[in-house]
Amino acid sequence: MRVLVLVLFGMLLMGGVAQAHPLSNLSVNHYDGLRVFPDRIELRSVVDSAEIPTLQDREFVDARKRCSERAKSLNAMADERELSFEVRDAGVVRPPGEAGLPTMRLTCEYSALLAVRGEVEVTFSDSYLKDKVGWREITVVGVDVAVSGAPAESISDELRNYPDDLLSSPLDVRAVRFVAQPGAGTVVTPPGALGEATKAAVGLVGDLTPVVGIGAVLLSLVLGASHAALPGHGKTVMAAYLAGSRGTRRDALLVGATVTITHTAGVLVLGLLLSVSSVIAGESVLRWLGLTSGLLVAVIGGVLLRSAVRSRGRKRAQEGHVHSHGHGHGHGHGHGHTHGHGHGHGHRRAGLVGMGVAGGLVPSPSALVVLLGAIALGRTWFGVVLVLAYGLGMAATLTAAGLLLVSLRDRFGPRLARFARFRRFADFTPLGTAALVMLVGVGLATRALAG
Secondary structure (H helix, E strand, O other): OHHHHHHHHHHHHOOOOOOOOOOOOOOEEEEEEEEEOOOEEEEEEEEEEOHHHHHHOOOOOOHHHHHHHHHHHEEEEEOOEEEOOEEEEEEEEOOEOHHHOEOEEEEEEEEEEOOOOOOEEEEEEEOOOOOOOOOEEEEEEEEEEEEEOOOOOOOOOOOOOOOHHHOOOOOEOOEEEEEEEEEEEOOOOOOOOOOOOOOOOOOOOOOOOHHHHHHHHHHHHHHHHHHHHOOOOOHHHHHHHHHHOOOOHHHHHHHHHHHHHHHHHHHHHHHHHHHHOOOOOHHHHHHHHHHHHHHHHHHHHHHHHHHHHHHHHHHHHHHHHHHHHOOOOOOOOHHHHHHHHHHHHHHHHHHHHHHHHHHHOOOOHHHHHHHHHHHHOOOHHHHHHHHHHHHHHHHHHHHHHHHHHHHHHHHHHHHHOOOHHHHHHHHHHHHHHHHHHHHHHHHHHHHHHOO
């Protein structure tokens, strides 16, 4: 179990990534390299699966069988004639990934007959695992054949080195059209051997001892806290909500507790589903959870905005009433004020719970991988403990942010209230913060829809 501690420590030092796949641990990436000869086309097809898809792929038997199945998703036409790819060779390696989980690199070598005696127009497409997110790249080179209309060099070194500047917007090329004709060909470097060397897998060293277990839990707490300190995670929205709803320290604690419960439950449920079923697409689940979270925040912002507008309207009406009739009619309003206060308190508490649910609804991929790694190593119960500690760390950061905001408001608010300009500004604060919450929710939902 010491490996989990090392993984957690590495994730902490490297901002949440320890030997993680550069294109997220949910991605499945594809590369197709076509080599056109005067009498044939050779295809080198690589599928690079990250940690979670590799864990879900329980039906994998052998590389050659998988490559034969993969050939059904390849479509190529030379003018009006369909090309048929036959498997020449196949191989698979499993480089170590995050949290002790392996990744998988499947390489298939195909060949199809093609006579290039004159100009030939060729179209090629690859629809393998078309719904999975990830990098997709196709290159074409000619050997004693001139080729035009398609890139010749792989910018990812055949899925070995992904360009840093393209990680946020991966290449997504699923089809090419090119022209081949007799000529000098393209100068290329022959591809590496199929059975390429790979790093040694991370092994489980020693048994779980109290010292190792406590160290892993403490690191999970720190990792969760540092993860929540990064941009996002609802801190701005939560701060705006607490400010606009006159939140208290107890409200800040309620948000933190709700985030912990929601996040931990989400990681455990999604981790269980991913570990027992290969049908569940983790990236789709996270996208829908992100959409739900954004919509929930937007709805809360809308409720806040309506409440702020009504409150301001009542305040202006009361000010007008006092101005017209003096202060002699102040009796008779105590009961209505108490009822309104209790009603508003109930709405605020419901909104706080909703805000906490929204903040913890989308499971952290890092926590998810740690849980799946523990399951793969036969330490499921310890993975649950680490996920709980991770959630507590997140909640600690969010709660601390809320408590700091409330303390600053209580300390400096009365002093600033002496100034008339600040009082006028404070009157509009609930409206502004409600609008901010709603806009952030719409932005989160839009980003989730965009993938």
